[in-house]
Amino acid sequence: MEKTYVVIPKNCTGCRTCELACSMVKSKRDEAGALGKPRIHIYPTGPQRYMQMTCLQCVDAACVKACPSKALVLNEETGAVEVDEERCVGCGLCEAACPFGHIRFDRDLGLPLKCDLCGGDPACARFCPYQALEMRP
Amino acid sequence: MPVQVKINGIKMSAEPQETVLQVARRSGVHIPTLCHLESVESTGACRVCLVEMKLGGKTQLTTSCNAGVEDGMEIMTDTPEVQKHRAANLEMMLGRAPGSQKIRALAREYGVYESAYVPSEDPAIPGCILCELCVRVCEALGHSALAAVSRGGKKYIGTPHDKPSESCVGCGACAEKCPTRCIEMTDTKKTRTIWGQTFDFVSCETCGAPVMTVRQRTHAVETKELPEDYYTTCVACKQKNLAGRFARVGS
Numbered sequence: 001m002e003k004t005y006v007v008i009p010k011n012c013t014g015c016r017t018c019e020l021a022c023s024m025v026k027s028k029r030d031e032a033g034a035l036g037k038p039r040i041h042i043y044p045t046g047p048q049r050y051m052q053m054t055c056l057q058c059v060d061a062a063c064v065k066a067c068p069s070k071a072l073v074l075n076e077e078t079g080a081v082e083v084d085e086e087r088c089v090g091c092g093l094c095e096a097a098c099p100f101g102h103i104r105f106d107r108d109l110g111l112p113l114k115c116d117l118c119g120g121d122p123a124c125a126r127f128c129p130y131q132a133l134e135m136r137p
Numbered sequence: 138m139p140v141q142v143k144i145n146g147i148k149m150s151a152e153p154q155e156t157v158l159q160v161a162r163r164s165g166v167h168i169p170t171l172c173h174l175e176s177v178e179s180t181g182a183c184r185v186c187l188v189e190m191k192l193g194g195k196t197q198l199t200t201s202c203n204a205g206v207e208d209g210m211e212i213m214t215d216t217p218e219v220q221k222h223r224a225a226n227l228e229m230m231l232g233r234a235p236g237s238q239k240i241r242a243l244a245r246e247y248g249v250y251e252s253a254y255v256p257s258e259d260p261a262i263p264g265c266i267l268c269e270l271c272v273r274v275c276e277a278l279g280h281s282a283l284a285a286v287s288r289g290g291k292k293y294i295g296t297p298h299d300k301p302s303e304s305c306v307g308c309g310a311c312a313e314k315c316p317t318r319c320i321e322m323t324d325t326k327k328t329r330t331i332w333g334q335t336f337d338f339v340s341c342e343t344c345g346a347p348v349m350t351v352r353q354r355t356h357a358v359e360t361k362e363l364p365e366d367y368y369t370t371c372v373a374c375k376q377k378n379l380a381g382r383f384a385r386v387g388s
């Protein structure tokens with residue numbers, strides 16, 4: 001793993017460009033052309049204060065432990081836990097098990113949504129206008 | 138020992154336990170599937186993964202998801218013959234499941250827009266193509282609550298004797314993975330009804346929203362290492378609560 005994904009809440013203005021970038025890059029448009037849900041969420045935590053919340057890529061991840069079909073796999077190169085869509089059976093246990101709410105089961109897709117660091121170059125960090133999300137060596 | 142095969146004329150080395158579909162996908166060759174998952178048994182039921190396979194001078198059409206590779210096999214994944222059969226299968230499935238977006242989209246790729254096929258009798262589950270992916274998903278999860286049953290010569294999917302199944306936990310995986318989304322599942326804030334049975338939800342400690350069914354949690358705790366207290370809060374509250382905690386630590 002060469003770089004680490006870093007969240008810098010004090011730089012966040014709550015503009016939610018990251019959420020949009022995530023949806024644009026990661027989701028397939030549905031029949032009506034609407035975008036899917038993002039894998040990063042912004043929460044207001046005080047007057048002009050925000051907190052960006054996305055997967056922590058736990059080393060000893062609860063979602064991985066809960067999955068009955070070995071559909072959540074560590075990508076050794078990026079350090080991200082990825083969803084193997086060809087293996088997932090749609091039970092939703094990963095969502096129930098993650099203590100942080102960072103993996104969400106999407107009932108429209110029949111698949112969980114979670115951050116996979118875009119293979120090592122996350123769109124949210126690339127598009128954040130305020131350097132509040134970064135990949136650092 | 139690896140075996141040598143050819144896919145669309147390109148030489149590939151494969152492990153003997155691999156299927157034709159696995160080798161093709163691994164080498165970047167697209168083969169469509171509707172009822173296949175890597176984590177459940179493959180049966181070739183939907184027959185859209187058909188390919189042409191030549192071995193020992195004999196050519197035949199075969200479903201690639203459950204065909205093992207053999208040394209010297211030559212596989213063609215997109216011949217006119219393959220396309221013709223895929224189109225015919227898709228037309229039949231479109232007749233059974235005219236409302237399925239997934240089948241409609243795939244059929245379109247094969248030039249099929251409407252179906253002349255009309256099912257001979259009223260199906261027990263409208264939209265069901267009898268691929269039995271739900272049966273296999275449920276089996277892979279260790280519940281085996283579903284089976285293909287036959288009544289008066291009519292085949293359909295159901296629970297044994299059409300009674301509420303004791304092994305069903307109401308997880309909904311069968312409904313999520315159904316390629317035509319024809320399995321009825323009704324959620325309220327407190328309960329889920331599926332396969333003629335109503336299950337209580339574990340309610341979120343913070344907001345009362347559903348977390349999972351009580352029975353699914355019991356099964357998960359029994360079969361997996363995570364204890365019950367992992368499953369107490371809904372996904373939205375978990376993330377929101379954590380954001381609040383981070384903010385307090387940060388200030």
Ligand code: SF4
Nearest residue numbers: 067088089091092094
């Ligand atoms: S929904 Fe899919 S990824 Fe999540 S636990 Fe179930 S099988 Fe695994």
Ligand code: SF4
Nearest residue numbers: 275305306308309311
């Ligand atoms: S809801 Fe019941 S029948 Fe469907 S997969 Fe879960 S346990 Fe099996």
